[in-house]
Amino acid sequence: xxxxxxxxxxxWAFPSDSVMKDDFSEYKKKEMSKWRSRADRMGFRFxxxxxxDDFKQALxxxxxxxxxxxxxxxxxxxxxxxxxxxxxxxxxxxxxxxxVDRIIQxxxxxxxxxxxxxxxxxxxxxxxxxxxRLDSAFILGKKPKILIVDVSE
Numbered sequence: 430x431x432x433x434x435x436x437x438x439x440x441w442a443f444p445s446d447s448v449m450k451d452d453f454s455e456y457k458k459k460e461m462s463k464w465r466s467r468a469d470r471m472g473f474r475f476x477x478x479x480x481x482d483d484f485k486q487a488l489x490x491x492x493x494x495x496x497x498x499x500x501x502x503x504x505x506x507x508x509x510x511x512x513x514x515x516x517x518x519x520x521x522x523x524x525x526x527x528x529v530d531r532i533i534q535x536x537x538x539x540x541x542x543x544x545x546x547x548x549x550x551x552x553x554x555x556x557x558x559x560x561x562r563l564d565s566a567f568i569l570g571k572k573p574k575i576l577i578v579d580v581s582e
Contacts, residue, residue: 439539439571439572439574440535440536440539440540440541440542440566440571440573441541441542441543441544441573441574442541442542442543442544443488443543443544443576444488444543444544444546444558444576445543446485448543449481449484449485449488450481452484452546452557452558453478453481453484453485455558456477456478456484456557460476460477464476464477467555468550470552471505471548471550471551471552471553471554471555472550472551472552472553472581472582473548473550473551473555473580473581473582474580474581474582477548477580487578487580488546488576488578490578491546491576491577491578491579492576492577492579493544493574493575493576493577494574494575494577495572495573495574496545496563496572496573496574496575498567501563501567503553503554504547504553504554504555504556505553505554505555505556506555506556506560507556507560507563508560508564509564509567510564510568511568512568513529513533513565513568516529516561516564516565516568517529520561527561529561529565532561532562532565533565533568533569536565536566536569536571537569542562543558543559543562544559544573544574544575544576545558545559545560545562545563545573545575545576546558546559546575546576546578547575547576547577547578548578548580549577549578549579549580549581550580550581550582551581551582554577557578559575563575
């Protein structure tokens, strides 16, 4: 497993089982309403993840990279806010609003945050989890590490 040497890096850590279960649950809630059309558009297999174990294994097999702004520009559905205020305004509209202050404080204090998850298909990439963490990191000038999960057809 090539991920082991990258389990913890600076502010970024491999997602815990609890975080993975939350992310998988969120995926399953939107599987038919949103992920089916995203899969068609991005060249993802579908279903993208049949079970939690499939999801967990895909994350373990994922490539860990440091996300550059150039690569970030190629990821679909990224908000790329440029200020904490605009990020807070964005997440206030989420069904489950994120605690931007907690994320910012964590990044500044060296806390370990779950690496964001980006899905890679035949036609491009889509952010699955961690959009707020990525925006926070870029706003603070931090270099985020992400998991790139190849889910090509």
